[in-house]
Amino acid sequence: MQPLNLKDKIEKILPSETKKVIYECAKIAHLKDYRIFLVGGVVRDLLLDRNVFDIDITVQGDAIEFCKLLQTETECSIIQIQEDLKTAKVRFENNVTIDFASTRQEEYPQKGHLPVVTKTGCVLSRDVKRRDFTINAIAAALNSDSYGRIIDYAGGIEDLKNKTLRVLHEKSFIDDPSRIIRGLKFSVRLGFELDKKTKQLQDNYLNAPNRDLSRMRIKSELQQTFELNSPAAFDRCVAQKIYKIFTEDANKNIKGQEIFDISAKYKTEIKHLWLVYLGVLFTCKEDAEFFNFEKNEKRLLIDALDMIAENPRTDDLFKVYKFFENKCIESILIFYLVTKNENAMLFLEKLRKFRVETTGEDLINMDFLPGAQFSEIFDLVLKERLEGRVSNKREEIDFIKTLKNS
Secondary structure (H helix, E strand, O other), X not given: OOOOEOHHHHHHHOOHHHHHXXXXXXXXXXXXXXXXXXXXXXXXXXXOOOOOOOOEEEEEOOHHHHHHHHHXXXXXEEEEEEOOOOEEEEEEOOOOEEEEEEOEEEEOOOOOOOOEEEEEOOOHHHHHHHOOEHHHOOEEEOOOOOOOEEEOOOOXXXXXXXXXXXXXXXXXXXXXOHHHXXXXXXXXXXXXXXOHHHHHHXXXXXXXXXXXXXXXXXXXXXHHHHOOOOHHHHHHHHHOOHHHHOOOOOOOOOOHHHHHHHHHXXXXXXXXXXXXXXXXXXXXXXXXXXXXXXXXXXXXXXXXXXXXHHOOOOOOHHHHHXXXXXXXXXXXXXXXXXXXXXHHHHHHHOHHHOOOOOOHHHHHHOOOOOOHHHHHHHHHHHHHHHOOOOOOHHHHHHHHHHHHHO
């Protein structure tokens, strides 16, 4: 079913400018005795006839030295180097940018944290063993003498045929728990399922998760997964207890479709969709403290949790308005999804449209002194607006005059 050579897929799917650059790299690698490969997601997606947006090339040897050769032989420039990992980013004259990485071996001296590179420039068969799933360990040679030849040390081709996600070794999730979330992401993006052994390894890990881990890595994978806006991803996260990677417990009575539907109504306002999916899982502030959230992300989640804890039920329109006032759309949606308090929808659909038109300058012109009294007056005017007793600025001014005279 799958081709033994990727040449036709490269020709069919990749943009012409990208192909031109790859041909140049292949030619120089062959002349200078380097072995270079496409490895991982790009090969997987080409084999699945999916569009490819980013190209990474793996160099068996020193990728930085190879990129320096490219600079002397072609019109390109190295725009970034990571000496410790022996990686480089190169921009070519046609504005195609490619990341080059040296083959490497890694170890996890502290389980759950970032790996330590133990060797660079190793043979390709060693390099692919550090990867997450077999379908991401397939390589394609790029040298002119073997252009497009598929190299599959881990049986990834068969797993692609069977739409199966399989880890490369039994300690894969212990080494890097973010692979569990990555598996969730691939399962919904590609329509694949964990094989029986991999599912058992995942369950074993989640029964006793290690929360001393790389939280930034977990956060990154959660963001990528929930930004897919997939109800299935959320439902699987709950059903498979994947949330245990980052929290003791989670809200389990919310369905992914609920989140999808309500978010769709406000999609033009939402800036952090992934935090809506994540936030409804949280049950306490410690959950929001777990990750190294940016200030605005953390505020969003804390606001939601504070509102959920208070969860007032009132018919007072002014109190409803003030409760949600200055809260971002994501916080309000998290609150609604968890509490089902219809006041949230009342605010979003109706109350937040109300605005006091009178300004501070108007009050000064009416001989009010600036200070706390301004806020009190504006609140009184807002109440009148909400109750429908005033509907324009002139009526607001008339109402304020009655206050002054009382």
